[in-house]
Amino acid sequence: MPVPKAELHLHIEGTLEPELAFALAARNGVTLPYADTDALREAYRFSDLQSFLDLYYELMAVLRTAEDFTELADAYLERAAAQGVRHAEIFFDPQAHTARGIPIGVVIEGLGASLDRAEERYGISTRLILCFLRDESAESALATLEAAKPYLHRITGVGLDSAEVGHPPAKFREVYEEAARLGLRRVAHAGEEGPAAYVREALDVLGVERIDHGLRCMEDPSLVDRLARERVPLTLCPFSNVRLRVVDTLAEHPLRTMMSAGLLVTVNSDDPAYFGGYVGDNFDGVRDALGLTEDQLRELARNSFEASFLEDDEARRARYLAEVEAYRFDAAE
Numbered sequence: 001m002p003v004p005k006a007e008l009h010l011h012i013e014g015t016l017e018p019e020l021a022f023a024l025a026a027r028n029g030v031t032l033p034y035a036d037t038d039a040l041r042e043a044y045r046f047s048d049l050q051s052f053l054d055l056y057y058e059l060m061a062v063l064r065t066a067e068d069f070t071e072l073a074d075a076y077l078e079r080a081a082a083q084g085v086r087h088a089e090i091f092f093d094p095q096a097h098t099a100r101g102i103p104i105g106v107v108i109e110g111l112g113a114s115l116d117r118a119e120e121r122y123g124i125s126t127r128l129i130l131c132f133l134r135d136e137s138a139e140s141a142l143a144t145l146e147a148a149k150p151y152l153h154r155i156t157g158v159g160l161d162s163a164e165v166g167h168p169p170a171k172f173r174e175v176y177e178e179a180a181r182l183g184l185r186r187v188a189h190a191g192e193e194g195p196a197a198y199v200r201e202a203l204d205v206l207g208v209e210r211i212d213h214g215l216r217c218m219e220d221p222s223l224v225d226r227l228a229r230e231r232v233p234l235t236l237c238p239f240s241n242v243r244l245r246v247v248d249t250l251a252e253h254p255l256r257t258m259m260s261a262g263l264l265v266t267v268n269s270d271d272p273a274y275f276g277g278y279v280g281d282n283f284d285g286v287r288d289a290l291g292l293t294e295d296q297l298r299e300l301a302r303n304s305f306e307a308s309f310l311e312d313d314e315a316r317r318a319r320y321l322a323e324v325e326a327y328r329f330d331a332a333e
């Protein structure tokens with residue numbers, strides 16, 4: 001069994017595997033502009049974040065009913081469990097669905113039906129994080145949070161994703177203030193393609209507790225010092241960074257340098273159906289490409305639970321951390 005871990009940066013729509021996409025397309029009478037799953041996989045060659053997002057939003061057309069969202073989450077949880085995931089904090093993009101006429105309640109209740117039985121079926125505890133699309137307007141983000149109010153019992157926090165450059169965090173000050181008033185936790189993608197200044201802005205203007213990606217903080221040494229001192233978690237996604245050309249190769253990924261700088265980093269899969277692997281595959285990939293030691297892998301697993309939003313269940317966090325300490329790498333596989 002792989003090392004126990006939490007996954008903290010995972011877009012549920014990014015777990016849509018080609019086989020499920022075609023099955024849902026057939027069920028819902030949606031025509032995809034690809035002949036078959038092989039032709040679709042051929043399209044998974046990305047030049048940057050936007051070229052990925054174009055396909056990611058296009059394929060969402062197959063998700064129409066609550067059952068579709070339940071099936072999508074079930075498929076992710078099953079794969080995640082097999083890769084050692086014990087806790088998952090799952091992003092979803094409501095505006096990508098409401099824009100197609102799918103009510104937000106269908107999305108949340110569909111995902112919720114899967115998450116309600118995740119512990120019993122897959123041994124995974126879960127949280128749901130509602131993300132705003134940063135290339136949509138601030139008003140649209142506010143309307144989305146308003147529409148989510150009947151479902152807040154299912155939502156732990158808010159996030160910010162989609163095309164980063166040109167959409168700085170400060171654009172969403174008001175909706176993050178409202179989210180804080182509602183008692184929601186706050187995270188944001190920053191420093192993936194955008195500059196280190198966006199990471200600072202996410203902390204200072206949006207009050208986020210974790211940064212998703214955050215890679216480009218490395219261009220600003222005083223920001224690195226601050227992130228390390230304040231123990232702000234960074235949810236890294238190594239396979240994603242290679243596929244979206246944020247880094248050239250896995251061997252050049254700054255993960256190790258970031259750990260050495262004292263940063264609280266975690267390893268995650270982002271959009272595993274598109275980027276060549278789930279979170280355990282990302283762990284194996286960086287272990288091999290960067291020559292990580294067992295101690296470093298254990299540190300990454302420990303970090304994932306420390307960075308998780310388990311403050312409402314510290315007993316569970318302690319149990320997971322004990323599992324990490326008891327794990328024997330030499331007995332694996």
Ligand SMILES: Nc1ncnc2[nH]cnc12
Binds near residue numbers: 192
């Ligand atoms: N890596 C990523 N960056 C920004 N938005 C996303 N939405 C899904 N994956 C994303």
Ligand SMILES: [Zn+2]
Binds near residue numbers: 010161189270
């Ligand atoms: Zn992401």
